[in-house]
Amino acid sequence: MENITASEIAGLGVGAFLLCATIAAPKVDAFISSSQRSSLKMCRRCGDVKLIPCKKCKGSGLVKPGGLFGLSNPMGDLVSDRFESNQSSIPCVNCGAKGHFHCPQCYQAFTESQ
Template identity: 60%
Template sequence: MDNITASELAGFGVGTLLLCATIAAPRVDAFISASQRSSLGMCKRCGNLRMIACSKCKGVGLVKGGPFGFILGSDLYQSLGDGGSKVQSIACDKCQAKGHFSCPDCSKMASV
């Protein structure tokens, strides 16, 4: 590290800044969208859709089996034998394969 140039140091700084911005982007986006919905008089969480996507299956209703998207055992060996194109999906147990939940904020407002 004795022979590091100013350009390399600047590159490390910019790289660190970009990494931090990438990590923070989803939270910043959620904050901005919630404030926009609030200013329009909509539900902050769902935007008056009255449902939110499941966090486990991302709104699809299916989860790829096992860690890293595959199930250990005979299914792994079969999928490796034919090029690895077969990936088994299982129904999401968090949302009962629906992919969404009722918005808790909207249900509070409807019951009041």
């Protein structure tokens, strides 16, 4: 590390910043969308859709069986499997194969208004 130049240090700094920005992007996006929903007087969680997608099956209602040690294929999440059949998938037990739940905040407001 004796012969490191200023441009290499700057490159490492920019790379570290880009890595941190990439990791933080989903949280920043969720914060911005939540604040926009509240300014529009919508439900902060579902945006007045009244449904929340299941976290286990990601709203599809089907779960692919796990691979080695129960881990799924990481490339399968990045590349859409539109051309593969769903025969190898099993129904999600978390949501009852519906793919969504009712929004608890909207449901609570609905029951309180009645």
